[in-house]
Amino acid sequence: MKNKSPSSRAPHKLQIARRTVQILALVVALTIPIVSRYANYISARELDKNLARFEGTAQGRALALLDTTFRAMPDGETERVGRIIRNRDVILARTQGFGGGPWSGQIAGVSMTDPLAAAEAIVAHKRLPWVLVVSLVVPILGTLLLGRVFCSWICPMGFLFDLGDKLRSLAGLLELRPLNIRFPRWTMYALLGAGLGLAFLSAEPVLSYVYPPAMFTREAHGFVFANFDRAEEGSLGLNFGGLTSISIILGGIMLFEAAISRRWWCRYVCPGGALYSLIGAARPVRVRLVEDRCTKCALCVPVCPMGLNPMHNEMGMACDCCGV
Amino acid sequence: MSKGIKRREFFGRIFAAGLSLAGVLGVGRWMGGAAAGERVPVIRPPGALPETDFLAACIRCSRCIDACPNQCITAFTETSGLEHGLAPGRGQRNTPAIFPRRQACVLCQGAPGDVLLCTAACPTGALVPIAKTVDSILENVKIGIAVVDENICYSFQGGACGVCVRACPFEDKALRAGMWEKPIVDEEFCVGCGLCERACVRYPQAIRVELLEV
Numbered sequence: 001m002k003n004k005s006p007s008s009r010a011p012h013k014l015q016i017a018r019r020t021v022q023i024l025a026l027v028v029a030l031t032i033p034i035v036s037r038y039a040n041y042i043s044a045r046e047l048d049k050n051l052a053r054f055e056g057t058a059q060g061r062a063l064a065l066l067d068t069t070f071r072a073m074p075d076g077e078t079e080r081v082g083r084i085i086r087n088r089d090v091i092l093a094r095t096q097g098f099g100g101g102p103w104s105g106q107i108a109g110v111s112m113t114d115p116l117a118a119a120e121a122i123v124a125h126k127r128l129p130w131v132l133v134v135s136l137v138v139p140i141l142g143t144l145l146l147g148r149v150f151c152s153w154i155c156p157m158g159f160l161f162d163l164g165d166k167l168r169s170l171a172g173l174l175e176l177r178p179l180n181i182r183f184p185r186w187t188m189y190a191l192l193g194a195g196l197g198l199a200f201l202s203a204e205p206v207l208s209y210v211y212p213p214a215m216f217t218r219e220a221h222g223f224v225f226a227n228f229d230r231a232e233e234g235s236l237g238l239n240f241g242g243l244t245s246i247s248i249i250l251g252g253i254m255l256f257e258a259a260i261s262r263r264w265w266c267r268y269v270c271p272g273g274a275l276y277s278l279i280g281a282a283r284p285v286r287v288r289l290v291e292d293r294c295t296k297c298a299l300c301v302p303v304c305p306m307g308l309n310p311m312h313n314e315m316g317m318a319c320d321c322c323g324v
Numbered sequence: 325m326s327k328g329i330k331r332r333e334f335f336g337r338i339f340a341a342g343l344s345l346a347g348v349l350g351v352g353r354w355m356g357g358a359a360a361g362e363r364v365p366v367i368r369p370p371g372a373l374p375e376t377d378f379l380a381a382c383i384r385c386s387r388c389i390d391a392c393p394n395q396c397i398t399a400f401t402e403t404s405g406l407e408h409g410l411a412p413g414r415g416q417r418n419t420p421a422i423f424p425r426r427q428a429c430v431l432c433q434g435a436p437g438d439v440l441l442c443t444a445a446c447p448t449g450a451l452v453p454i455a456k457t458v459d460s461i462l463e464n465v466k467i468g469i470a471v472v473d474e475n476i477c478y479s480f481q482g483g484a485c486g487v488c489v490r491a492c493p494f495e496d497k498a499l500r501a502g503m504w505e506k507p508i509v510d511e512e513f514c515v516g517c518g519l520c521e522r523a524c525v526r527y528p529q530a531i532r533v534e535l536l537e538v
Contacts, residue, residue, distance in 0.1 A: 036390035043393040043435060092393070093436035096445075099390035104383060104447045113447045117383040121448040124380035129449030187341040194345055195352070203380040204415035209355035210348050214384065218399065218418055221386045244401070249351065269344050 014323040018152065022159040029101045029156050029216065031066075033224035038066045039095035042088060050232075057236040059228055070094060101217030102156055103208070104135065111135035114150075114213065115143070115279060116192075116272040120205035123196045140279060147280030151266060151273050152305075152322035157212030157250065158266060162305065164254035165263060181261045182307070185318065188274035195271050207271050212250060219246045266320075267307050273320070281317040356415045363413040365535045366405075367422045367518070369397050370429060370465040371443040371451040381450035384418040388442035388451060393435040396427035396518075397442055422467065424518025424533050431461055431493060431517055440465075461515060462494070468516030468533040470499065470509045477530035479506040488531045491523035507531060 041047040041063070051067065054060030070091045071077050078087040097109035104113040113135040122128050142149060151158045171178050195207040208214045226242025257264045266273055287310060300310040303324050308315050363375065369388055372378050389397045398404045400412050400421035408423045420442070422429060432440050440461075443451040454464045470488075478485040486505030492498055498513035499520060507520070509531075518533040 032390060033386075037395075039393060040395045089436060096391060096436060096441060099445050100385050100387040100447075104385035104387060106387065106445070111447055113383075113385075117385065118448070121381050121383050121450075125377060125448070125450075127381070127449070129381075131446070131453075132448050135447045181340075183344060184337040184341045187344050190341060191345050191348055194349060198349060198352075202415070203376065204356060205380075205383050206349060206352040206356060208384050209417075210352040217386060218384065221389065222399065222401075244403075245355075249355075269348060 012323065018322065021153050022156075022162075025102065025154045026156045026159060028107065029105075030220050030224065031062075032098050032101060032105065033221045034062050034228075035066060035095050035098045037224070037228045038063055038070075039092060042086070042092055042095075047086075054231050054236060057231065058238045059231045059236070101213070101220060102154060103211070103214035103217040105217070110138065112138045114211075114272060115139055116207060116211060116275050117205070117214070119196060119275060120199045120207055124199045124203045124205050143276050143279045143283075145280075145283060146285050146321055147283040147317065148273060148276040148320035149280075150276055151270075152320040155213050156216050158320075160250075161212075161254060161257060161263060161266060164258055165305065167254075167258035168262065171258065178258060178262075179260045183261060183264065183268035185268060187268045188270055189278075191269060192271040192274040192278075211272050212253070212265065212270070213272065215246045215250060219244065219250075222246075263305050263307065266305070267318075273318075276320075277317040285321070287315055287319055287321060287323065355417065357412045357417040361413060363416055364410050366400055366410060366412075366416065366419075367424065367468055367516070367533060367535065369420050369422060369442045369451055370431070370440055370467055370515070371446075371454045372467075373450055373452070378450050379415050379419065381448045382419055383448055383450075385447065386418075386420075387445040387447060388420050391441040391445035393432060393441060394427055394430045396422050396424075396429050398423065398426070422518065424521040425524075425529055428518035428522040429467060430519070431465065431515070432456055433493070462513060465515040465517070466536060467518070468535050469511060469514050470516065470518075470520050470531050471534045472507050472509060472531045473529075476526050476528065477507065478526065479504055485525065487523045487525055488520035491519045493517060493519060 038047070041050050047063070047067070051060060051063055054063060067086070071086055073094065075087055075090045077084050097106060099106045102114070104117050106112070111134060113132065115136065118132050118136050121132060139150065168178050198206045222244060223242040227239055230239050230241070253265050289310060294311065296311065298311050304310055305322060305324060306318055306320060308319055368375070368378060373381060386399065389399060397420045399418045400416055401418060402411050404421070404423070405411050408425070412419070435441055437444060438456055440454045440456055443453045454460055474480040484505040486501050486507075488507050489495060489499050489501040489505065494513050494515070498510055498515065500508045500510065502508045516533045520531045521529050521533050524531050
């Protein structure tokens with residue numbers, strides 16, 4: 001994470017890598033519920049019937065792609081009475097390695113849970129079960145080492161808010177001038193504290209309802225499941241009826257950020273970002289200014305998505321190591 | 325500059341922060357179903373803690389929903405609860421629920437693993453892992469208990485049906501057929517899986533899973 005030369009305008013290699021990881025994370029988050037349905041169909045011995053029924057539609061293509069992938073893995077197929085068939089037990093066991101989403105999920109059997117989810121469960125339930133500790137290992141180690149790297153590399157809503165930020169340049173083309181109100185930065189830490197306090201008092205994880213990655217996880221599940229439910233009932237094709245008020249809220253945040261305050265959620269409000277910042281406060285890997293190579297062009301200042309001041313090396317713990 | 329502007333700026337910041345805080349927490353409470361008032365009795369997946377503890381430990385992550393091989397666990401929302409006449413109460417929205425007449429728990433028979441899959445998937449211990457042996461299931465799974473409504477049941481109304489008895493995974497233990505296929509529930513063995521309710525040919529169902537204590 002060394003500083004890049006300010007004169008280079010072409011996308012940096014790190015940026016290409018970051019976008020790739022972000023898109024991959026988004027795709028995985030949307031695929032996991034489809035894997036769940038795929039496993040359901042195999043369990044019910046209905047996969048071949050549904051593959052034929054859904055053929056040509058989005059659901060059919062997704063199922064067929066998953067089927068090809070799982071069959072292509074070692075031991076994915078087996079021979080029975082001269083016919084090559086799906087190795088049902090192996091595939092079913094493998095599909096169990098996937099579940100959840102960026103809030104708490106499992107990829108290829110590795111369980112990972114957002115520290116905020118863990119904090120809320122601990123505070124609300126007043127217990128620390130062993131399974132939770134196990135699923136915290138990867139996120140906590142990653143954050144201790146790299147800081148708020150979840151926000152800029154994995155969080156699907158961070159990615160979508162980042163894309164929403166491009167609306168501002170679109171507004172510039174239309175000669176509109178979006179506002180950019182700055183909120184106090186300590187709001188996120190206050191919200192983290194208040195949210196955990198409320199979770200403790202009410203014994204319900206309040207922040208899980210407003211934390212964008214958690215909302216995204218549930219919305220992705222609702223959307224995918226609604227589509228498959230409708231397909232099972234016979235109305236094939238993509239359907240957006242499964243979207244709920246969550247989408248409206250997330251879209252509202254995006255518009256608010258575009259029109260009123262740039263990257264409002266990630267900069268000033270996000271309680272998860274606050275927790276990641278706190279955990280990664282003493283990280284060894286961080287964006288640093290190389291004084292004698294800086295030409296004080298200040299290009300880095302407007303570019304920073306977190307609204308920090310890289311030119312004066314004032315990153316602190318809020319930096320999410322995006323490397324823009 | 326004068327002190328007044330600084331003070332105004334200071335209060336402006338406090339106001340902005342307070343507004344964000346109150347707004348976000350308010351939306352959180354609303355999304356959780358705070359406005360919906362009292363909690364409604366709803367059937368939880370096997371191994372679930374008592375309702376209050378469960379709502380505290382569950383992080384609404386959908387992992388048990390993904391793990392279920394029978395699609396029987398659904399997120400409890402206004403939409404999914406609608407046809408069962410239930411709406412999520414305070415803090416219950418998006419929590420995993422089972423509506424047996426839609427799809428019942430098959431106790432992971434035919435599924436991989438040695439542990440009930442939803443309990444294995446739970447990252448916070450809101451569902452306590454339960455081994456998939458007969459003894460362990462009989463001892464630890466207490467989703468609810470089947471209750472027969474004799475006024476609706478065919479077998480109590482002159483017919484002989486017995487569909488629920490055939491559907492029971494612990495036939496002759498949890499659910500026995502009496503004279504003319506009359507279903508007899510044994511509370512000691514019934515785990516509340518709901519397969520009998522799913523199988524019942526009557527609508528509304530003559531045999532239903534009810535929660536143990538409410």
